[in-house]
Amino acid sequence: EAAVTQSPRSKVAVTGGKVTLSCHQTNNHDYMYWYRQDTGHGLRLIHYSYVADSTEKGDIPDGYKASRPSQENFSLILELASLSQTAVYFCASSGPGLGGSQNTLYFGAGTRLSVL
Amino acid sequence: AQRVTQVQPTGSSQWGEEVTLDCSYETSEYFYRIFWYRQLFSGEMVFLIYQPSFDTQNQRSGRYSVVFQKSFKSISLVISASQPEDSGTYFCALSELRNNNAPRFGAGTKLSVKP
Numbered sequence: 001e002a003a004v005t006q007s008p009r010s011k012v013a014v015t016g017g018k019v020t021l022s023c024h025q026t027n028n029h030d031y032m033y034w035y036r037q038d039t040g041h042g043l044r045l046i047h048y049s050y051v052a053d054s055t056e057k058g059d060i061p062d063g064y065k066a067s068r069p070s071q072e073n074f075s076l077i078l079e080l081a082s083l084s085q086t087a088v089y090f091c092a093s094s095g096p097g098l099g100g101s102q103n104t105l106y107f108g109a110g111t112r113l114s115v116l
Numbered sequence: 117a118q119r120v121t122q123v124q125p126t127g128s129s130q131w132g133e134e135v136t137l138d139c140s141y142e143t144s145e146y147f148y149r150i151f152w153y154r155q156l157f158s159g160e161m162v163f164l165i166y167q168p169s170f171d172t173q174n175q176r177s178g179r180y181s182v183v184f185q186k187s188f189k190s191i192s193l194v195i196s197a198s199q200p201e202d203s204g205t206y207f208c209a210l211s212e213l214r215n216n217n218a219p220r221f222g223a224g225t226k227l228s229v230k231p
Contacts, residue, residue: 031216031217031218033218033219035221041223042120042122042207042221042222042223042224043207043209043221044221045218045219045220045221048216048218050216056216056218058218059220088159090161092161094217103149103151103166103211103217103219104151104163104166105151105153105161105163105209105219106163107160107161109159109160110159
């Protein structure tokens with residue numbers, strides 16, 4: 001069974017502080033993603049990676065950095081957290097290629113971040 | 117710019133009814149895939165079904181099927197014999213090769229199935 005584990009599950013941060021969200025997958029997948037979910041916006045892509053030591057910007061990368069030190073681990077870093085970054089953050093992984101279920105996303109349980 | 121649109125923010129049905137949820141998308145690619153996911157009330161995201169652009173046959177998986185209208189760039193998820201356990205938020209997502217297949221999601225449709 002594919003597994004994606006996020007930590008922490010919830011966090012309260014102060015404005016201007018640094019926040020690191022971690023994601024670990026045991027799926028042997030090449031692709032990993034970070035999304036944020038806000039009411040009415042669905043899931044929006046922040047950063048993604050298709051190989052270790054490389055990350056790509058998604059649609060809303062401003063204010064976020066990403067790190068992929070290994071195939072299994074993908075972190076999202078908020079250097080200076082702001083109120084507008086309060087949201088639920090989802091990590092996901094998927095396999096490469098075009099066909100079959102390999103591009104199906106396997107999601108973590110999400111991290112609820114509140115910036116005060 | 118919004119690439120995936122789900123115009124129904126909410127939907128409802130009665131137990132046993134067929135439910136149709138709509139999604140439209142923008143793409144200039146020939147090869148792409150549309151995925152449907154359901155978010156449970158716990159927040160968990162569950163994969164339901166996907167449609168590849170090159171397949172003219174509507175995909176089916178259990179009680180889920182899609183109506184793929186490629187020329188209109190629209191796709192509907194059809195849930196047959198809906199049950200209260202089907203309640204949740206349904207998302208469609210577009211995956212394009214030019215974007216490294218990174219899926220983009222619609223805003224979702226929150227479905228309530230009444231007993």
